[in-house]
Amino acid sequence: MLYFLTGITASGKSALAHKIAIERNLDIISLDSMAVYKGLDILTDKPTEVMRSQVLYYGIDIADPDQNFSVVDYLNYLIEMEIPEKSFVKDFLVVGGTGLYFRSLINSFEFRPTDPAIRSELELLNVDQLLKFHKLYDIEPPETEINKRRLIRNIENSILEDVKYVFPPINIPEKIVGVFWNHPDYLKRIKDRTSNMIDRGLVDEMNNIQNPSKTVLQAIGMNLSRDLEKNINLKTNRLAKKQLTWFKQEDRIKIIETSDEVIVKDELERIIDDK
Numbered sequence: 001m002l003y004f005l006t007g008i009t010a011s012g013k014s015a016l017a018h019k020i021a022i023e024r025n026l027d028i029i030s031l032d033s034m035a036v037y038k039g040l041d042i043l044t045d046k047p048t049e050v051m052r053s054q055v056l057y058y059g060i061d062i063a064d065p066d067q068n069f070s071v072v073d074y075l076n077y078l079i080e081m082e083i084p085e086k087s088f089v090k091d092f093l094v095v096g097g098t099g100l101y102f103r104s105l106i107n108s109f110e111f112r113p114t115d116p117a118i119r120s121e122l123e124l125l126n127v128d129q130l131l132k133f134h135k136l137y138d139i140e141p142p143e144t145e146i147n148k149r150r151l152i153r154n155i156e157n158s159i160l161e162d163v164k165y166v167f168p169p170i171n172i173p174e175k176i177v178g179v180f181w182n183h184p185d186y187l188k189r190i191k192d193r194t195s196n197m198i199d200r201g202l203v204d205e206m207n208n209i210q211n212p213s214k215t216v217l218q219a220i221g222m223n224l225s226r227d228l229e230k231n232i233n234l235k236t237n238r239l240a241k242k243q244l245t246w247f248k249q250e251d252r253i254k255i256i257e258t259s260d261e262v263i264v265k266d267e268l269e270r271i272i273d274d275k
Contacts, residue, residue, distance in 0.1 A: 001171045002087050003272050004094045004178025005264075006031065006102060006247055008240045010190045011183035016261050017095040018047060020268065021055045024091070029083065030059035031096025031105075034219055036074065037065050039209055042202045043219060045193070058083065058092075066211040071100050075167045078105075087171040091272070094178070097239075099246035106177060106252060108167050118159060122152045130155070176271055180247040181264045182257040190236045194229055203228065 005020075007013035021028050030036075035044040038061045046060055062077055063069040078084070083092070094105070125133065130151040134141050139158045142150045183189060209216060247253050254271075256264050 001173065002029070002083075002092050002094050002105070002177070003173070003268065004031070004102065004106075004253065005181070005268055006095075006097055006178060006243075006253060007181030007264075008183055008186045008243050009097055009236060010186055010193045010240070011181040012189075012261055013095060013097075013181050013264075014045065014047070016181075016265060017093050018051055018055060020265060021093050024093075024272070026091055026093045027056040027058065029078070029092050029094045030057060031094050031098050031101050032059070033069070033071075033074070033098040033101060033215075035060050035096070036063045036069050036077075037061075037067075037216055038063065039065055040205065040216070040219070042197050042200050042205045045197070065209045065216045066213050068213045068215055071104050074101055075104060079168065084168040084170045097243045097247075099243065099250075102247075102250070102253075104167065105170060106172055108169060118156060119152065122155060127151065173271060173274075175252065176254055177252045178254070178271060179264060179268050180244075180250075180253045180255045181261075182244055182255055183259060184257055185259055186240050187237060190240065191233055194232045194236065197232075198229060 005013050005017045017028055020026065032044060034040060035046055036059060037044070040046075047055075047057055051057075052060075058081055059074070059077065063073070086092070094102075096102075122130070122133075127146070127148050130148065131141065131146075133139070133155060134151070137155075137158070139155060142154045144150065248255060254267065256267055258264065
């Protein structure tokens with residue numbers, strides 16, 4: 001069965017998850033869309049080699065930095081690792097804060113896959129040309145904010161309308177599947193973590209990434225900034241707010257606001273034990 005320990009970034013959920021995994025002999029599945037990338041060890045605060053020798057981790061270092069890794073790629077990876085089947089014979093702890101990954105897992109989402117050939121052709125068009133493409137082929141434009149990424153995806157959805165991807169069933173608790181740790185001191189913790197990452201060599205790590213994908217660029221785009229630490233803090237603060245907003249909408253996750261990891265641990269273990 002899959003149990004979820006989600007939370008605001010820098011809450012301490014990863015360290016707590018590792019502790020629980022050791023105590024209960026659980027494997028961990030990462031729920032972090034950036035931890036999938038190799039070479040971003042400091043930026044994504046990945047488990048150390050020692051930690052990985054103690055607990056089996058899935059979903060870490062599975063994509064090259066020049067690869068655009070989507071939620072469908074993540075689900076395909078879990079299928080390759082036979083996680084849906086294994087979830088019916090053993091327990092896993094799913095840890096992270098990527099809301100779309102969470103929702104796709106618990107709801108068995110249907111996705112329309114991308115076609116690399118179509119995507120490469122559409123990438124050559126600008127926003128005006130993409131809008132003309134919509135008009136020419138009688139495709140309804142997206143109702144939300146108009147930008148190149150949304151327009152391309154909207155066209156792909158129309159072209160690939162009859163092609164669907166369905167994630168296999170997984171074994172999860174019937175009602176509440178886990179907790180979201182909303183740490184009240186997250187702003188200070190983010191600031192402290194950023195300072196620590198810079199001391200550990202974050203700038204060198206980011207500058208060593210060759211030909212980063214668009215997804216990775218979003219995370220490391222501030223690496224040459226004069227106000228590096230300030231910009232990372234601002235970006236991470238925004239991420240934390242988005243995470244809280246997203247998971248507040250998830251009725252199968254219990255939000256826990258506390259600075260005490262024991263309270264979070266007790267609640268999660270109550271869910272695990274209440275099979």
